[in-house]
Each structure stands twice: as C-alpha cells, then as structure tokens.
Amino acid sequence: MPDFETTDEGFERVSLRDYTEKAYLDYSMYVILDRALPHVGDGLKPVQRRIIYAMSELGLKASSKYKKSARTVGDVLGKFHPHGDSACYEAMVLMAQSFSYRYPLIDGQGNWGSPDDPKSFAAMRYTESRLAPFSEVLLSELGQGTVDWEPNFDGTMNEPATLPARLPHVLLNGTTGIAVGMATDIPPHNAREVASACVHLLDHPDASVADLCQFIQGPDFPTGAEIITPKRDIEKLYDTGRGSLRIRARWQRENGEIVVTDLPHQVSGNRVLEQIAQQMQSRKLPMVADLRDESDHENPTRLVVVPRSNRVDADEVMTHLFATTDLEKNYRINLNVIGIDGRPQVKNLQVMLTEWLSYRTETVRRRLQHRLDKVLARLHILDGLLVAYLNIDEVIEIIRYEDEPKDELIRRFGLSAEQAEAILELKLRHLARLEEMKIRGEQDELTAERDGLQETLGSEEKLRQQVKEELQADAETYGDDRRSPIVQREEARAFSETDLVSSDPVTVVLSEKGWVRTAKGHDIDPAGLNYKAGDRFALAARGRNNQSAVFLDSTGRAYALMAHSFPSARGQGEPLTGRINPPSGATFSGLLMGEDRQRVLLVTDAGYGFVTVMENLISRNRNGKAAVTVPKGARIMPPLSxxxxxxxxxxxxxxxxxxxxxxxxxxxxxxxxxxxxxxxxxxxxxxxxxxxxxxxxxxxxxxxxxxxxxxxxxxxxxxxxxxxxxxxxxxxxxxxxxxxxxxxxxxxxxxxxxxxxxxxxxxx
Known part of the structure; x- marks a missing residue:
C-alpha cells in the first residue's frame, strides 16, 4: 500500500511511483479476475455469466419465444455489466455460434455470422435469441442455494458469483482470453469423454493424467477437422497445462477431384481459397487447374481443388497445401483459470478436474442441504396443521373469540410461531376431512425424502455416488459423439523449387566473359553456340532442369543457381555476376551439376585435393560459400564428377x-x-x-x-x-x-x- 501523508490543507499526498504502481496492480487484478479469465467452477468469464443469468431472469428459456437481442444486452449493461454494448453483444454472439462453441449456450434467430466471417453477424436490434437447451447444465440448480451471491456494480441487486454447472463446462466449450501478464487458451472437449474422466476420478482420486487420457482422447472441436498431434504430445500438454495442437482439414477424392469437407476450427474457407489462388497466380501450383467453392446448406464446407491431370498425385498436392495454407493450423493451449481459491493458475488436467469435482460436490451438498431445510420446514408446518385438524373445533373457537389468536394457539397447543401463522392462513375450504388425509400423505412423502437426504448428506460415499449418477445422466442427455478424430499423419512439406520444375535434360553453358545460359538436351556442342564478339566458350555441365548448377570461382568459393532460371541458349544468355557477387578479379574455374549426393573431386594445380558431395557446395547466398582453400600461387582445376x-x-x-x-x-x-x-x-x-x-x-x-x-x-x-x-x-x-x-x-x-x-x- 502507498504511504499517504496528510497536509495542513487536508489533502493526502503520495508519491507518483507508489500511486501508479498501486493503480496498475489494481487494474491488472480487475482484468484478470473480473474480465479475461474463466472460473473453474462454471467455465465462464463474468460477461458470459451475466448474459446467461440475465436471459434466465428475462424468462428466455429454451422453450420460450425468442426476444430481441438488444433486450438482453440492455438488461446486462443496466443491471450487471457497465461496459460497452458492442463487446457485450460480441460475447453473446460467440456463445450462439455453433461453429465457435462446441455446445452453444444461446439459440439465435437471424444472422449470427458464418464460418467464413464470424464477425458478419447482424446488429442486435435485428437478431433474436433465447437460451439453448444446454444452458440448463448451468442454470437448472441456480435457485436452490447452490452458489454464493454478491452485489452488482451499484449495489441495487445481487448476482451469482458463479453458476452451478452440472458438467465441467470449463473444458466443454473452452475459452480464450488475454489479461495483464497472462492469457488463457482452453480448447473445447467432448462431454461424454470428460464426464467419464470425472467418474473415474471420483472412483480413483489418485488417478494420473495418463489415466485420465484413457478417457479424454484430446480436444474435440466444433468442426470435424483432424487432430494430428501425436498422443504422447497431447498427454504432455495435459500434464503441463501448456502446449500446442495441430489440426488438419479433412478431404477426399471424388471423380479425380480433391474435395475438402472439414476445415480447422475458426478457419475461413474463403481465406483458404484465396491462399491457393495466390499460389496458382504465382505459378507455385502448376499441377492445379481450377478451384471451386461448392459450400451450401447441406454441405457447409465443400472446397474443390481440380488437378490438371489424372497423373497428379493428390496426396502430394494436399501435403503442400497443408504446409502453405490454413488447411493445417497450430493452436496454442494454455489451461489458465481462476481456481476455487480465487487465484489464477495454469492447471494440468488432473488438478482442473479435481478442483471442479470439489466445486461440484460442494454444490450438490448445498443443494441437498437447501432441500433438506425446505423439507424440515414443511414437515414442521404440517405437524402444526395436523394439530389444528385434530382440534378443529377448539381452533375455530380460539380464532373467533380471542383477541390474540396466534398467541393463544401457541400457548394452548405448544405450537411455534410459524405453525400458528400457517393455521391462521388456512382457507375455509381446506378444513374438509379430505385435507387431513392429504397432509398425512404429504408427511409420509416428505419424511421419506428427509431420511434419504440426511442419509446422503451424512455419507461421503453416498454423496460421491449422487454426483457420479448425475454426471452420467447429464452426459447421456447432452453428450454426443466425437467430431474431431485424432489420427497419425506425416509431417506436411511444401513443394520445393525443384519439385515444381520438370526434370528435362539440359546443358548449362558459361562463356569466358561470364555469360550463362541453358540449352535443352545433352547432345549440343557448347563451343558451337553463338557468342558475343570477343567472347567464347569456357565451361559447360550436363544435368537436369530441376537441379542446381554450381559455379566454382578462382578463389575457391562456390555459387549455386537453379538451372531452369537461366535464359535459353537460343540467345546469348545473361551476365552471371547479375545473380551472384564473386570477389573482385575472380574468374570461374569450374561448373558442376548433379544430385545432392553426387561425389565430386576438387583439385588445385598445387597437387592438393579432396572428395566432397554436391550438397556441400550448394548455397543460395549471393556471396557463395567457401569450398576450396587455394594454396599461394596455385589455381583451381575443373572439378570432376x-x-x-x-x-x-x-x-x-x-x-x-x-x-x-x-x-x-x-x-x-x-x-x-x-x-x-x-x-x-x-x-x-x-x-x-x-x-x-x-x-x-x-x-x-x-x-x-x-x-x-x-x-x-x-x-x-x-x-x-x-x-x-x-x-x-x-x-x-x-x-x-x-x-x-x-x-x-x-x-x-x-x-x-x-x-x-x-x-x-x-x-x-
């Protein structure tokens, strides 16, 4: 805390450093705890929690009619969340998009955006919304004494500190957020898998992350793209709480065409098509003839890539596209949440589920205790009503003739104030003989319920069994099959420059004055070509169009250039020095072509030499690379393949x-x-x-x-x-x-x- 000093005028004085430090720390904690990070209990940020709660208070259940989204946003801003309406509405839209949330919490009507452009949603004055059925997982136990309540921003009403989630929602829908000095990136998961892991953890509290990964295979995104991260890496990710995940689009062959059917999470199909089209325009995809977007309502994602011929290897094309477009993406994982102790922390899978089960067990305990208190209170009232029915004439006489009938009832029959009040509030039509039978029947039912509640609350084993049964029931109700398969795939590799060039035989020719060109075939006579006046043939090498030509200068430096990049031998070529930067006064002593592992003998006329391979001579640097150390006074001889x-x-x-x-x-x-x-x-x-x-x-x-x-x-x-x-x-x-x-x-x-x-x- 800053040290304040009070002046004679009554002002408080504090150093600027202390003041700004405290102000920034206060702001940081506010952003971390009240805006950016989710709570492990319900997996919601404050704005999301307030939207869901406000919609429930407006009666917008899944079975009710839609209402304008502006109505919800107005309630949220006016009662609970004094921030910008656009930010609040965007948070609401995100919870309604089936391509963003694995289990949407809001059921929207109107334009709520599309996978190609998630922010293309209509304004809140046009869209309508209500809660989705899945929201019951968060709201069904809200009014049952399950959570703590706290004043809203102006103290005029209370709002729930968390929602009583019946499933670990923090993992089911995941979330992203950027706070001050920390961030969170939690991917969505499958409800059935997570519930199974929780049940196993209830039975085996000492279960390791590896044990839990037998149930939770990995994240499960709304789209059906493949997760290609190795399982050992996924397990390590869950063990540390941090890591990354690689997701790859799914595709199939149809009549010789490549059809992409599922894109990675939050990847735009239009963006992918633009990336492929740019490569086609820059001639980096000569084997692709056409692109089409055939997506519609029946096929939300259907991108068609048309190969130039049936000889094109579709697997190689897709491997290149995975490496160079958003058809394969990396997702950062950072399981950073606010724990049940109110502190932000990166938690591994075992700690996160253990904390949630602790939260859930306490929620169930509070719900059962709340119900038990209600049952006991009702039984107490029924006992008093039964006394009244057994002494109905005397009770009626007291009510008719006594000035203080409540006090007299308490004194005469030993009733409590609540029981006496309930007797006085009885309606005349409830004095029938049949009502006594109903009371005794209700007493029997409530007595049995009381005994069951007390038995459950008195046994940790029975309480755990109750949590387990509810988890299994909710998983069956709201769960579904996995959408994102986890498969093993080879590493994506983009086409190299040589992959995109034909493998035709060529001869690279260099003149004495350093002009270079490429002739098709190996049967040409390099010395017989046409040269500029005063120039003549110097060096030549035979190879393939997709190979590098390696030039060796008189100082021992090697330079590599692609053979297909040189002008045709029908002309007189171009200066080699326009492509490379040899030392001043250097001349060219050798020219080589071949495969990377081709062995070469390098010799100087001083009688020294060694064997190397072509790849040791290849460098894309304009200044080349040192290859041969030339003794003083010696010269390099033409290298030998x-x-x-x-x-x-x-x-x-x-x-x-x-x-x-x-x-x-x-x-x-x-x-x-x-x-x-x-x-x-x-x-x-x-x-x-x-x-x-x-x-x-x-x-x-x-x-x-x-x-x-x-x-x-x-x-x-x-x-x-x-x-x-x-x-x-x-x-x-x-x-x-x-x-x-x-x-x-x-x-x-x-x-x-x-x-x-x-x-x-x-x-x-």
Whole structure:
C-alpha cells in the first residue's frame, strides 16, 4: 500500500511511483479476475455469466419465444455489466455460434455470422435469441442455494458469483482470453469423454493424467477437422497445462477431384481459397487447374481443388497445401483459470478436474442441504396443521373469540410461531376431512425424502455416488459423439523449387566473359553456340532442369543457381555476376551439376585435393560459400564428377610430364578445405609457376586412359599403367618422350556407353 501523508490543507499526498504502481496492480487484478479469465467452477468469464443469468431472469428459456437481442444486452449493461454494448453483444454472439462453441449456450434467430466471417453477424436490434437447451447444465440448480451471491456494480441487486454447472463446462466449450501478464487458451472437449474422466476420478482420486487420457482422447472441436498431434504430445500438454495442437482439414477424392469437407476450427474457407489462388497466380501450383467453392446448406464446407491431370498425385498436392495454407493450423493451449481459491493458475488436467469435482460436490451438498431445510420446514408446518385438524373445533373457537389468536394457539397447543401463522392462513375450504388425509400423505412423502437426504448428506460415499449418477445422466442427455478424430499423419512439406520444375535434360553453358545460359538436351556442342564478339566458350555441365548448377570461382568459393532460371541458349544468355557477387578479379574455374549426393573431386594445380558431395557446395547466398582453400600461387582445376563403382583410380600429370596413379580411396572426404597432397610438387615451384598439375582423370580398372599431347595420342589399359602406380603424395614417373607436354587425360569407358564415365575426365 502507498504511504499517504496528510497536509495542513487536508489533502493526502503520495508519491507518483507508489500511486501508479498501486493503480496498475489494481487494474491488472480487475482484468484478470473480473474480465479475461474463466472460473473453474462454471467455465465462464463474468460477461458470459451475466448474459446467461440475465436471459434466465428475462424468462428466455429454451422453450420460450425468442426476444430481441438488444433486450438482453440492455438488461446486462443496466443491471450487471457497465461496459460497452458492442463487446457485450460480441460475447453473446460467440456463445450462439455453433461453429465457435462446441455446445452453444444461446439459440439465435437471424444472422449470427458464418464460418467464413464470424464477425458478419447482424446488429442486435435485428437478431433474436433465447437460451439453448444446454444452458440448463448451468442454470437448472441456480435457485436452490447452490452458489454464493454478491452485489452488482451499484449495489441495487445481487448476482451469482458463479453458476452451478452440472458438467465441467470449463473444458466443454473452452475459452480464450488475454489479461495483464497472462492469457488463457482452453480448447473445447467432448462431454461424454470428460464426464467419464470425472467418474473415474471420483472412483480413483489418485488417478494420473495418463489415466485420465484413457478417457479424454484430446480436444474435440466444433468442426470435424483432424487432430494430428501425436498422443504422447497431447498427454504432455495435459500434464503441463501448456502446449500446442495441430489440426488438419479433412478431404477426399471424388471423380479425380480433391474435395475438402472439414476445415480447422475458426478457419475461413474463403481465406483458404484465396491462399491457393495466390499460389496458382504465382505459378507455385502448376499441377492445379481450377478451384471451386461448392459450400451450401447441406454441405457447409465443400472446397474443390481440380488437378490438371489424372497423373497428379493428390496426396502430394494436399501435403503442400497443408504446409502453405490454413488447411493445417497450430493452436496454442494454455489451461489458465481462476481456481476455487480465487487465484489464477495454469492447471494440468488432473488438478482442473479435481478442483471442479470439489466445486461440484460442494454444490450438490448445498443443494441437498437447501432441500433438506425446505423439507424440515414443511414437515414442521404440517405437524402444526395436523394439530389444528385434530382440534378443529377448539381452533375455530380460539380464532373467533380471542383477541390474540396466534398467541393463544401457541400457548394452548405448544405450537411455534410459524405453525400458528400457517393455521391462521388456512382457507375455509381446506378444513374438509379430505385435507387431513392429504397432509398425512404429504408427511409420509416428505419424511421419506428427509431420511434419504440426511442419509446422503451424512455419507461421503453416498454423496460421491449422487454426483457420479448425475454426471452420467447429464452426459447421456447432452453428450454426443466425437467430431474431431485424432489420427497419425506425416509431417506436411511444401513443394520445393525443384519439385515444381520438370526434370528435362539440359546443358548449362558459361562463356569466358561470364555469360550463362541453358540449352535443352545433352547432345549440343557448347563451343558451337553463338557468342558475343570477343567472347567464347569456357565451361559447360550436363544435368537436369530441376537441379542446381554450381559455379566454382578462382578463389575457391562456390555459387549455386537453379538451372531452369537461366535464359535459353537460343540467345546469348545473361551476365552471371547479375545473380551472384564473386570477389573482385575472380574468374570461374569450374561448373558442376548433379544430385545432392553426387561425389565430386576438387583439385588445385598445387597437387592438393579432396572428395566432397554436391550438397556441400550448394548455397543460395549471393556471396557463395567457401569450398576450396587455394594454396599461394596455385589455381583451381575443373572439378570432376565421380562415377559410380568401387576401386576407382586417380591419374594426375604435371607439366613436367610426370604421371602418378593411385586409388581414389586414399583421397580424404571433406566438406571444404585444402585437402591432402595428391602428387608431390614442391610449394616453391608452384608459387613461381614452375611446376603444377595440368591434367586429372578418374577411371575404373576396366576403363582405358588416353593421353593427349599435341597431335599425339596414347591409349593405356590399367595393366599398362603399372609403372605409374604409386602411393598418394609421390612425384610419379616420367611419361615417354613426346608425351611429356600433356594437354588432357581422357577416360574411355569399358562399355562405351556410360555418360557418367565419359564426363569423369573430359574437364568440361
């Protein structure tokens, strides 16, 4: 509390900090306790409770006629809830929408909104309403001494602090709310499942959350969408009181079309169609031809997605739509309520149901005690009336001749004031002989009821049995089958850029001045294409339209771009530097295409190298990623895609005519770096560009190796290479005179038909 100081003028003075702190804390507690959070007893926020109570006071039962909603809102605002009419009416509308509440509390007539636009409801002067039958769960015991009453905002009348809920309504309809520093998000549940869990908890007070989850499978939303959260996660959610839930739309195939029949809770069908249409316009759904909304009164949700052909995989399309539209949504769960101790707290399922059962048991006890008090009072009156009938003549004489007949009756027959008053209020027609028989019959009935009530109130076991029987009866009356199935589904995955592109064979061509383009097919001659003046062919790679083309620059950085994104080879292409940002002065030394797991040999002419896979070279960053560490004075050689198979061999030739052949298995596999020394060349000679590697090839033992030196050719089998085989890192042996200025090494596959093998040593 702030420290107040009284001045001479009679004013109270307090520091601004203390005053604002207290004011904010008071406001926070008001929002938490009196506006935003539901009570565990009846599961209602104050405004909802006041609306339901006001409608019951107006006589708007489920069997009565509808009345204008403005009448209800006026009563609520004028008597109990001095806030804005629009907020009050919106709370009322929410309780009437069958797509928002699992068990609506209000029966509305008129436009109360639609699933596509829940806030499209008509003004309260147009709509009419009355209480729904389910509201009896909250109201049927209200006038039976079951709840505490408190003054309304102006103290002119009383209102119930809570409503005597016969079922755990806090879970049945759920609620959402944002207070100060806390929030609540309670999903709706199935009445039969929750009642079964409560019955089990009555029989087994020590039951765990896992035991209760045998009865409560999970939330049950008004729509029939699927809950795809794993059951172990749902159990964890109930155990902690916090978590999230994933809900996915339900769909089916009809005549080759995809028909969505149930949407997640509070998802708009129009919004889903807009999301799909946007993807179609941006060409992210080329396999979808058309969309239709066929929803009507018979089919509240019927969204039709028309595939472009029968070859389209509907499951893949829907998996993409689940990942990219509201056909699948995450819902936050936060079981934060005001407990029976009046304090807000996040409660797990076991604590929440235990508290509610405590509230319900006390409510039943108070109801039975209230009835017992009524029965005892009536029996007391009947005892007095029976005395009067047995002494009817004397009673009549006292009433006729005594000035104070009430006092005389009390003195003469030993009656109480209440009994004497009841005798004096008897009507003459009730003095018939038949009335005495009725009194004795009513006495017998009430005596039996009194004995039953006293027996129930005197035994905790019988009281618990009474609560259990009422729970089961109400669950049978108001419960229904589960609407939201809980199923196991695979994780939704959106189409990647490559999924939306055809897998046609293409050849990516790069010119010396850095112009890039894509030609269809693998049978083109890249050098024969038309180039700009002063420009010519530099690099080419064969692959698929949906693969990445990886460019390797002279500094060792790798850049990846989709092959389908390049202009056609019918033109002269576009500058590669418009897509990427290589370092100043860098040139391009290599071009590769292949699957992500395709193995690649990266070598510098200093004789260092390593094996990696394509996915290690792929980066969508315009600045690329570091792939090869280039020794001082060295240059990167064109990378080699490695063929499939075992016992692969590497042949390397230096400019001095030395050749070394060694197993590829001796080359390390790295994600990036300098690699190991493959052929022994002194670093000083590399820096001075005196000695370097000029040709590299990878081949199988069954293949032949062709050495090209100027116009001379020599083809060697693996057996012929025995003289050049050595350990990795050696200098190798001299080639024969005339073949020491090697231009290239070419691999001649043993089967003459393997495209992969041919490309392994061509250096393109």
């Amino acid at each position: 490695l063929p499939e198979g075992e016992d692969l061999q590497v042949a390397m030739v230096s400019n001095e005519g030395r050749m070394l052949v060694f197993p590829l298995s001796e080359v390390p596999e790295l994600a990036k770096g300098k690699g190991n020394k493959l052929i022994g060349i002194p670093p000083a000679r590399v820096q001075n560009r005196e000695e370097m590697v000029v040709a590299v090839a990878v081949f199988r033992p069954a293949d032949e190796l062709m050495i090209r030196a100027g116009k001379r050719r020599m083809t060697l089998s693996f057996r012929d290479l025995e003289h050049y085989i050595g350990d990795r890192g050696k200098r190798g042996h001299k080639l024969p005179r005339g073949l020491q200025r090697v231009d290239a090494l070419e691999v001649i596959p043993a089967d003459d038909g393997s495209e992969d093998a041919k490309g392994a040593g061509d250096g393109e």
